[in-house]
Amino acid sequence: MIRAKELTKHFKVHRRPPGLAAAIKSLVHRKYDVVKAVDGVSFTIERGERVGFLGPNGAGKTTTLKVLSGLLHPTSGEIEVAGHVPFKREPDLLGKITLVMGQKSQLIWDLPPAETYAMNRAIFDVPQAEFEKTLGELTELLDLSGLVDKPTRQLSLGERMKCELAAALLHRPTTLFLDEPTIGLDVAMQVAIRDFVRNYNQRHEATVLLTSHYMDDVVALCPRIIVIDQGKLIHDGDLRQLIKTMDPDKRVSFTLTAPIDQGELEKLGTILSREGQRISLRVSERELPAVVGHVLGTLKAADIAIEDPPLEDILRVMFGRSKEAAANHKETEAS
């Protein structure tokens, strides 16, 4: 279980304008700002849950993951992960968690991943037989054969990421903090990593807290999402419910088999795009059955797809509202 109560993390940041004069001035007089990276965030995640942790750049997602995994000491608030206070970094806790950062490698750069695996086996004190069994499973699931003996620096980004995941999971952690685990990967590799994470979660009843800029990762993996912006929690709940609340209309896309007037299309819903015979409409939930019936029956469309609005659009609206609220709050405080 992961529990955060009124979690805050502030950083002191040195600021100076560009230029030589400012650089010299900063030698004797420095200006510091306090940045509230995480500002009073509370949530609880039960064992076995898969939760998406979303927010724009600089929202405080990675900082929160670093606090939860014990890398950072919180400024204030209470946190508990698997029954431990993370920043104490007790060996028992470290054996139960893992943090995968897409932009930071735990593999030894100059040596093949097999050496990092051997080191992790020794440090986490994994019995040899269990290590070999787990590595065998991971090699199969992540298709690592032929990769683990090449120096890490010679692996492609996708290959390295798969090896990173294996290194992070050799000790069979039950809490996974995944920070952009699919960054820079091609679509096929993203799907492979998603499938792997879901599979691991189900087999080991592992708790997964995932940040990703690829909304497809989140939609595919996480029934629940937590959204933060400017360090504050702005949503915590079911992903489908959020989409339904924010934008209940559906996206209906189809390919026409015969030409049609613009006016007739507009009667069905709001036209989002029209490229040749390919049409995309925004249709309210209430009118959906009638529109689908018309498209298939009367217009004899070659195909049809009905989807929820993209999560990116929902989040854009949410972050816009959050910014507005913050600006209003500042104005009120100033007056």
Add this chain to the structure above:
Amino acid sequence: MRSTASRTIRALPTLLRIGVAETVAYRAEFIVWMLTSTMPLINLAFWSAVARDGAFQGYDTPQLTAYFLGALIVRNLTGNWVAWQLSEEIRTGVLSMRLLRPLHPIVAYASSQSAALPFRSLIALPIAVILLVSAGGGAITHDPAQLALLLPSLLLAWLITFALMFALGCLSFWITQTFGIVTFYFGLWSLFSGYMMPMDMMTSKFPIVGYLAKWMPFYSMLGAPIELMTKHLTTGKMLEIVGIQAGWTVVCIFVALRAWSAGVRRFEAVGG
């Protein structure tokens, strides 16, 4: 999970093996790096020239040869670069990955640094031993008690050096870039450890340096084992040398651990 101490001991052989693999990963750099450890030979050439026409400050050529070859051996067996390694990992955030493992980073750094020692000494040590036996053999101690104390003395010198360098590296938690401080430290170390010239020679020329050196750990890091190796000492003097080293070891490890525990609270785990 089994106890931390026993787990750490069981992990050590693997950590040392991987430390060796890292050391030899780049062949060209490895060879250049081995050659850089021969600086005391330059000091030897300089001081031998000074003492060519007779003993200088009580040191004749065989004694100077023994002293600086002793310095070469001790430097090779005790030198480490953990301050740079730690400083770099704090500055770039790479330290994060070490913090996620159930092994105190001081143990991980110590094993990685000590794994490189035999390789660092591959060129320098055979040269030193051959020269020492052929040119300055008469100046090496033959006292079994002194020789027996040499190994613990070298171990203590390594521990003091490592702990101090580790504490210096920890300064990066506060000031991010410690290159200047480490350079200043090396200046002090060169002056007060006996690296540039034997400490008794230094003391007779510059008494103030000799007085200050008594209050600093640098002599215990280099000069002390060289004295055990090259001088004829009384039992009391031998025990005093090793006792002072043991004292500095306790102080320096305490300082290193305190610097770590205070610093890691400030770690910002940048990047990622």
